[in-house]
Amino acid sequence: MSLDNNPYAKVSDRPERAFALPGQAYVDQAVFAAEQAQVFQQGWVPVARVSDVAAPGDYLSADLFGVPLVVTNVGGDLHVLSRVCRHRGLPVVEGRGSAKALTCPYHLWRYDLDGRLAAAPGMERSAVFDQASCALPRLASEVWGGWIFVNLDGQAAPLAPQLGGLADRLEAIAPHRLVTADVLTFESPWNWKVMVENFLESYHHIGPHRDTLQRSNPGLSTYEGLGSYLFTVLENPPADEAHGPFVVAAIFPLTLMFFTEGETPLGVWYELSDLAADRFTLRIHLLASPDFAAVPEFVAHYRDQVRAIHLEDVPACEGVQKGVASPFYQPGPLSHLEQSLWRFHRHLQQAMTA
Numbered sequence: 001m002s003l004d005n006n007p008y009a010k011v012s013d014r015p016e017r018a019f020a021l022p023g024q025a026y027v028d029q030a031v032f033a034a035e036q037a038q039v040f041q042q043g044w045v046p047v048a049r050v051s052d053v054a055a056p057g058d059y060l061s062a063d064l065f066g067v068p069l070v071v072t073n074v075g076g077d078l079h080v081l082s083r084v085c086r087h088r089g090l091p092v093v094e095g096r097g098s099a100k101a102l103t104c105p106y107h108l109w110r111y112d113l114d115g116r117l118a119a120a121p122g123m124e125r126s127a128v129f130d131q132a133s134c135a136l137p138r139l140a141s142e143v144w145g146g147w148i149f150v151n152l153d154g155q156a157a158p159l160a161p162q163l164g165g166l167a168d169r170l171e172a173i174a175p176h177r178l179v180t181a182d183v184l185t186f187e188s189p190w191n192w193k194v195m196v197e198n199f200l201e202s203y204h205h206i207g208p209h210r211d212t213l214q215r216s217n218p219g220l221s222t223y224e225g226l227g228s229y230l231f232t233v234l235e236n237p238p239a240d241e242a243h244g245p246f247v248v249a250a251i252f253p254l255t256l257m258f259f260t261e262g263e264t265p266l267g268v269w270y271e272l273s274d275l276a277a278d279r280f281t282l283r284i285h286l287l288a289s290p291d292f293a294a295v296p297e298f299v300a301h302y303r304d305q306v307r308a309i310h311l312e313d314v315p316a317c318e319g320v321q322k323g324v325a326s327p328f329y330q331p332g333p334l335s336h337l338e339q340s341l342w343r344f345h346r347h348l349q350q351a352m353t354a
């Protein structure tokens with residue numbers, strides 16, 4: 001990367017020597033632009049849950065780092081397409097639904113769900129119109145754990161072979177069986193990495209969550225159980241037999257997941273969208289078995305719990321964003337309880353210097 005001052009240059013190759021990131025990493029537009037170009041474009045990022053486009057004909061539009069996309073279900077086969085019209089560029093669809101074709105509302109060019117241009121009225125006198133070459137581009141995508149991942153630059157190595165350890169750890173939970181029971185949306189005025197870092201350590205159970213998670217899963221007993229260049233797993237053992245363990249995991253850079261264990265696991269996916277250097281939109285997807293998701297009282301109770309925990313995190317995240325912008329902020333040393341943060345920083349360091 002061409003930053004004068006690479007904020008990832010000093011990330012240690014050893015966790016016991018790890019520091020927090022310099023403030024520049026959270027506030028500098030040039031750092032954010034470099035992350036967009038290198039970390040996000042080159043990586044695998046989640047765009048939807050398979051259960052959101054479960055039936056043939058379903059479509060779901062998404063804007064990934066300003067790139068308008070649409071996920072379509074073509075007879076059970078999932079496609080991730082650019083949804084920018086091949087005529088003059090209007091996105092051909094917004095929102096989600098079910099359709100036989102996608103028709104651009106501007107001049108009614110009509111696309112099949114696999115992206116092929118099926119019809120374009122009034123184009124017969126053009127000497128340069130070539131219907132076959134006007135398909136919506138299809139992006140590299142992969143399904144893993146019930147998520148649809150996309151790789152914007154099309155150069156990333158296949159995802160699943162790099163996630164073997166994570167897949168083994170989550171096998172009993174079987175995240176691919178969980179559906180979205182509800183979604184909570186929060187405007188989040190802090191850098192995306194503040195959110196990732198908050199998610200990836202349970203050290204702070206002893207602070208903001210002292211009356212909630214700290215009682216069920218004490219922060220000082222948590223540990224990174226597994227990690228690689230691409231993912232981390234944070235184990236959260238229970239305080240006693242009255243409570244259960246939970247597991248937090250991330251696929252870098254942006255896939256944040258949480259699961260309870262046991263016979264009817266529950267999950268959470270923190271989807272970060274509309275990213276800017278100092279803000280993003282957080283959509284918390286509540287994941288549950290289809291049986292659970294069909295019972296409104298269960299879902300309401302779970303929603304209240306997840307919202308309460310997130311609201312405990314909000315003041316810390318907002319405050320950190322303010323603090324790291326101070327000229328007097330200096331990165332402090334990380335605890336062994338924050339090894340997953342070090343793992344995340346290593347990923348960023350390698351992605352940004354590749």
Ligand code: FES
Pocket residue numbers: 085086087088089090104105106107108109
């Ligand atoms: S811009 Fe889509 S049909 Fe003209």
Ligand SMILES: [Fe+2]
Pocket residue numbers: 198204208209309312313
């Ligand atoms: Fe938290």
